[in-house]
Amino acid sequence: MTDALTAIxxxxxxxxxxxxxxxxxxxxxxxxxxxxxxxxxxxxxxxNRYLSPTWEVTNTFIVAxxxxxxxxxxxxAYTLGTVLLIPGSMILLLLSLRSAFLVFSNIAEDYRKVLTxxxxxxxxxxxxxxxxVLPITHxxxxxxxxxxxxxxxxxxxxxxNEYAFIGFAxxxxxxxxxxxxxxxxxxxxxxxxxNVYRRDALIMGPISLVMAFAVMLTLRDxxxxxxxxxxxxxxxxxxxxxxxxxxGLALILPSIGNKxxxxxxxxxxxxxxLQYLAASYVYGKAHLPYIVYPEVxxxxxxxxxxxxxxxxxxxxxxxLILFPGFIYFWSLFMQDKRYLRQKKAKEQT
Amino acid sequence: xxxxxxxxxxxxxxxxxxxxNATIGVGLPLMILAAELLYQxxxxxxxxxxxxxxxxxxxVTLGVGIPTGTIAGVQLSLLWPGFMEVVGRVMALPxxxxxxxxxxxxxxMSIYVYAADRISPWMRIASLTLVAFGALASAVLIxxxxxxxxxxxxxxxxxxxxxxxxxWAAFFNPSFAVTxxxxxxxxxxxxxxxxxxxxxxxxxxxxxxxxxxxxHQKALMAxxxxxxxxxxxxxxxxxxxxxxxxxxxxxxxxxAEGLFETxxxxxxxxxxxxxxxxESVKWGIEIPWALSFLAGNSFDTEVKGLNDFPEEHWPPxxxxxxxxxMVGVGMLLITLSMIxxxxxxxxxxxxxxxxxxxxxxxxxxxxxxxxEFGWVFACTGxxxxxxxxxxxxxxxxxxxxxxxxxxxxFAGVYVLLGVMEIIVLRYFFxxxxxxxxxxxxxxxxxxxxxxxx
Ligand code: HDD
Ligand code: HEM
Ligand code: HEM
Numbered sequence: 001m002t003d004a005l006t007a008i009x010x011x012x013x014x015x016x017x018x019x020x021x022x023x024x025x026x027x028x029x030x031x032x033x034x035x036x037x038x039x040x041x042x043x044x045x046x047x048n049r050y051l052s053p054t055w056e057v058t059n060t061f062i063v064a065x066x067x068x069x070x071x072x073x074x075x076x077a078y079t080l081g082t083v084l085l086i087p088g089s090m091i092l093l094l095l096s097l098r099s100a101f102l103v104f105s106n107i108a109e110d111y112r113k114v115l116t117x118x119x120x121x122x123x124x125x126x127x128x129x130x131x132x133v134l135p136i137t138h139x140x141x142x143x144x145x146x147x148x149x150x151x152x153x154x155x156x157x158x159x160x161n162e163y164a165f166i167g168f169a170x171x172x173x174x175x176x177x178x179x180x181x182x183x184x185x186x187x188x189x190x191x192x193x194x195n196v197y198r199r200d201a202l203i204m205g206p207i208s209l210v211m212a213f214a215v216m217l218t219l220r221d222x223x224x225x226x227x228x229x230x231x232x233x234x235x236x237x238x239x240x241x242x243x244x245x246x247x248g249l250a251l252i253l254p255s256i257g258n259k260x261x262x263x264x265x266x267x268x269x270x271x272x273x274l275q276y277l278a279a280s281y282v283y284g285k286a287h288l289p290y291i292v293y294p295e296v297x298x299x300x301x302x303x304x305x306x307x308x309x310x311x312x313x314x315x316x317x318x319x320l321i322l323f324p325g326f327i328y329f330w331s332l333f334m335q336d337k338r339y340l341r342q343k344k345a346k347e348q349t
Numbered sequence: 350x351x352x353x354x355x356x357x358x359x360x361x362x363x364x365x366x367x368x369x370n371a372t373i374g375v376g377l378p379l380m381i382l383a384a385e386l387l388y389q390x391x392x393x394x395x396x397x398x399x400x401x402x403x404x405x406x407x408x409v410t411l412g413v414g415i416p417t418g419t420i421a422g423v424q425l426s427l428l429w430p431g432f433m434e435v436v437g438r439v440m441a442l443p444x445x446x447x448x449x450x451x452x453x454x455x456x457x458m459s460i461y462v463y464a465a466d467r468i469s470p471w472m473r474i475a476s477l478t479l480v481a482f483g484a485l486a487s488a489v490l491i492x493x494x495x496x497x498x499x500x501x502x503x504x505x506x507x508x509x510x511x512x513x514x515x516x517w518a519a520f521f522n523p524s525f526a527v528t529x530x531x532x533x534x535x536x537x538x539x540x541x542x543x544x545x546x547x548x549x550x551x552x553x554x555x556x557x558x559x560x561x562x563x564x565h566q567k568a569l570m571a572x573x574x575x576x577x578x579x580x581x582x583x584x585x586x587x588x589x590x591x592x593x594x595x596x597x598x599x600x601x602x603x604x605a606e607g608l609f610e611t612x613x614x615x616x617x618x619x620x621x622x623x624x625x626x627x628e629s630v631k632w633g634i635e636i637p638w639a640l641s642f643l644a645g646n647s648f649d650t651e652v653k654g655l656n657d658f659p660e661e662h663w664p665p666x667x668x669x670x671x672x673x674x675m676v677g678v679g680m681l682l683i684t685l686s687m688i689x690x691x692x693x694x695x696x697x698x699x700x701x702x703x704x705x706x707x708x709x710x711x712x713x714x715x716x717x718x719x720x721e722f723g724w725v726f727a728c729t730g731x732x733x734x735x736x737x738x739x740x741x742x743x744x745x746x747x748x749x750x751x752x753x754x755x756x757x758x759f760a761g762v763y764v765l766l767g768v769m770e771i772i773v774l775r776y777f778f779x780x781x782x783x784x785x786x787x788x789x790x791x792x793x794x795x796x797x798x799x800x801x802x
Contacts, residue, residue, distance in 0.1 A: 063419055103411070
C-alpha cells in the first residue's frame with residue numbers, strides 16, 4: 001500500500017467511527033427530547049445516561065477528523081476549507097448550540113425541557129449538514145477556475161441528490177441510535193424503554209434503507225462516475241442488504257434468556273454495524289482516488305513524507321496510551337451494572 | 350470593511366471568547382486538585398465541597414469551551430486555508446498530539462464526574478490529575494503552534510515550494526518552551542484569582558465567623574497563595590518572553606515599546622500612546638536605560654527600533670498599549686498577593702480591610718483581561734505575518750467574500766452562550782448554596798459525589 005493509500009484508509013476509519021458515534025450522540029439527544037414527557041417509560045433517562053458521559057468524547061472525534069484531514073492531506077484541506085466555509089460554519093453554529101445547551105439542560109433542572117428542545121433540534125439537523133460534505137466532494141457543485149474554487153450553494157440546495165443524502169443521514173441517525181439505545185436499555189434492565197426503542201428501530205430501519213436507495217438513484221444522474229464505481233462492487237452492496245435483513249430479523253426473533261421481550265438487540269447492533277461498514281467500504285473505494293472530484297486526488301493532496309511518518313508514529317503511540325483509558329471508560333459506563341441500573345432515587349439527575 | 354479584515358475580526362472574536370473558557374479549563378482543574386488533596390490531608394469536608402462545587406462550574410465552562418474550541422479548530426481551516434496548508438505539511442504534530450490530550454481530558458472528566466461515587470478516592474484523584482494534565486497539555490500544544498508562527502523552523506521555502514521538511518524541528522521551535530510556559534502559568538494564575546474573586550465577594554456578603562464565611566475564607570487563602578506564586582512566575586517568565594522577542598521578532602518588541610530609533614541604553618516607556626508623527630510615546634513615563642537592560646541584561650544592549658524595518662512590516666502601533674496593560678495587570682496582581690501575604694501571615698491579622706477585599710474581588714476579571722490583552726498583543730503584533738516572514742496574513746486568507754453575515758452570526762452565538770453560561774451558573778449556585786452542601790455533607794447517607802445533585 002502506498003503511504004497515501006494508508007493515510008486515506010486511516011482517515012476513512014476515522015470517518016466511520018465518528019459516523020457511528022455521532023449518530024448515537026445526536027440520535028440520543030433527539031430521543032431524549034421526544035420522550036421527555038413520557039416519564040414512565042424511562043426512555044429519556046436511558047438516552048441521558050448514555051449521553052452525559054459520552055458527548056465530549058464524541059466531540060473530540062470530530063476535531064480529530066478535521067485534524068487528520070489537514071495533517072495528511074493539506075492540499076485537500078485548502079480546497080475543502082475554501083468551499084466548505086458556509087456549510088462548515090452552519091455546522092459549527094449548530095454544534096455549539098447543541099453542546100452548550102446539552103450541558104445547560106443538565107444543570108438548570110427547572111428549565112430542562114426548553115433547553116433539551118434546543119439541543120435536541122439543533123442536534124438532529126447536524127447529521128444532515130455533515131453528510132452534505134459528501135455530495136460536495138463529488139464535484140458537481142464546486143466551480144474550479146484557475147487556482148480558485150467556489151461552492152455553488154444555489155445548485156447544491158436545489159439538487160435532489162443533496163436532499164437524498166440529508167434524508168439518509170437523518171434517518172440513519174434515528175435508526176442506529178434507537179437500535180443502540182434498545183441494546184443499552186436491555187443491558188440496563190429497562191424493559192419499557194427497550195420496547196419503545198425497539199419499535200423505533202423497526203420503523204426507522206426500512207426508512208433508512210429506502211433513503212439509501214434514493215441516494216443511489218439520484219447519484220446515478222448527478223455523480224455518474226461514483227455511481228459506476230460503486231456498481232463494480234455490487235455484490236458487497238447486496239451483502240450489506242443481507243446484513244440489514246438479518247439485523248431486522250434479530251429484532252423480531254424471541255429473546256434468548258427468559259425475559260418477557262422479543263429480539264436480540266446485541267446481534268442486531270452487530271449486523272447493522274456490519275451493514276454500514278460494508279456499504280461505506282464500497283462508497284469509499286468508489287470515491288478513490290479523488291478527495292474532491294476531479295481536481296484533488298489523494299496523491300496530489302498528500303502531505304510531506306517526513307510529516308506523514310511523524311504523524312503516523314503519534315497515532316500508534318497515542319493509541320497505545322489511550323486504549324486502556326477507553327477500556328476503563330467502557331467498563332464504567334457501558335458495563336457497570338451500578339451505573340446502568342441506577343436506583344430510582346437518582347433517576348432525576 | 351474588506352473581507353480580510355472581517356476574517357481577522359471573526360477569528361479574533363472566536364479566540365477571544367474561547368480563551369475565557371479555555372483558561373478556566375486549564376486553571377480550575379489545578380484548584381480542584383488542590384482542594385481534593387487538601388481534603389485527603391486535613392479531612393476537612395469544606396475542601397471536598399469546594400472540589401465538588403468547582404467541578405460543577407468547570408463542567409459548565411467545558412460546555413462552552415469545547416464547542417468554541419471546536420469552532421476555533423475548524424475555523425482555522427475555513428478562514429485561513431493557506432495557513433493550514435503550510436501547518437498541515439510542517440506543523441501537524443502539535444494538533445495531532447493535542448487530540449490525545451483532549452481525549453484524556455474528556456474521558457477522565459466524565460469518569461470524575463459521573464463515576465465519582467463508584468471509584469475509590471485515589472482513583473478519583475488520579476482521574477482528576479489526568480483531567481488537569483490533559484488540559485495543560487492541550488494548552489501547551491496549541492500554544493506551540495502560536496510559537497511556531499513567531500519562530501518558524503523545520504522547512505525552507507524554495508520557489509514557493511516547502512522543502513527540507515522536518516516536523517520535529519518545527520515542533521521544537523525556539524520559542525516553544527518560553528511561550529508555552531507563559532500561557533500555562535498565566536492560566537493557573539487566572540484560575541486561582543477567579544476563585545479568589547468569588548470567595549472574596551461571598552465573604553463580603555456573609556457574617557464574619559459564620560460557617561459560610563469560614564468556608565469562603567479557606568478558599569480565598571488557598572487561591573491567593575496559588576495565584577500569588579503563579580503571578581510571580583508569570584513575571585519571571587514574561588521577562589524571558591520579552592527577551593525572545595528581542596532576539597527573534599525585534600519589530601514586535603520595538604512596537605510594543607514604541608521605540609523608533611535603534612539605540613544602546615534604550616529607555617523603557619511605560620503608559621502613553623505611540624505617536625506615528627513625532628515617532629515617540631506621548632504621555633508615557635520614561636525610565637532611562639531600562640529597556641536595554643530588560644532586553645539583554647546589560648545597559649549597552651542595542652535595541653532595534655521600528656525605523657530599521659520597512660513600514661509595511663510594522664505591527665500596528667497600538668500594541669504598545671496592550672503590552673503595557675498586560676504587564677500592568679501582572680504587576681498589580683503580584684502586589685496584591687504580597688499585601689495579602691504580609692497582612693495575613695506576617696502581621697497575623699484575622700481579617701482583611703474592606704477595600705482590600707474589593708480589590709480581591711477584582712483580581713479574577715483583571716487576570717482574565719490580562720490574558721485577553723496578552724493574546725491580542727501577541728497575535729496582532731505578528732501582523733502583517735501569519736507565519737513570521739514566511740506567509741503573510743493576506744496570502745493565507747480565504748478567497749470567499751461576504752463574510753459579514755457569518756461574523757454577525759458567530760458573534761451572536763457567542764453572546765448568547767456567554768449570557769446563558771452566566772445565567773446557568775448563577776441559577777445553579779443559588780439553588781444549591783454552600784449551606785445546602787454543608788448540610789448534605791453532614792448527613793452521611795446522601796453521597797456528596799452523587800453524580801449530579
Ligand atoms: C494575566 C495574564 C498575563 C500577565 C499578567 C502577563 N502576561 Fe504576558 N502574555 C499573556 C498573559 C499575561 C498571554 C495571554 O498568555 C500571552 C499571549 C501570547 C502568549 O504566548 O502569552 C502573553 C504574551 C506575552 C509576550 C509576547 C509573546 C509573543 O508575542 O509571542 C510577552 C513579551 C509577554 N507576555 C511578557 C509579559 C511580561 C514581561 C509580563 C510581566 C508581568 C507579562 N507578560 C504578564
Ligand atoms: C486564545 C487566545 C487568542 C486570542 C485572543 C487571539 C486573538 C487573535 C486576533 C485578535 C487575531 C487577529 C489579528 C489581526 O489580524 O490583527 C488573531 C489572528 C490569528 N491567530 Fe490568534 N489569538 C489567540 C490564540 C491563537 C493561537 C493559540 C493560535 C495558534 C494556533 C492563533 C493563530 C492565529 C491565526 C492563524 C490568526 C489569523 C492570521 C493572522 O491574523 O495573523 N491564535 N488572533
Ligand atoms: C492558547 C490558547 C488556548 C488554550 C489555553 C486552550 C485550551 C483549551 C482547553 C483547556 C480546552 C478544553 C475545553 C475547556 O476546558 O474549556 C480547549 C478546547 C478546545 N480548543 Fe482550545 N485552547 C486555546 C486555543 C485554541 C486554538 C487556537 C484552537 C484552534 C486551533 C483551539 C482548539 C480547541 C478545540 C478544538 C477544543 C475542543 C476539544 C474537544 O473537542 O474536546 N484552542 N482548549
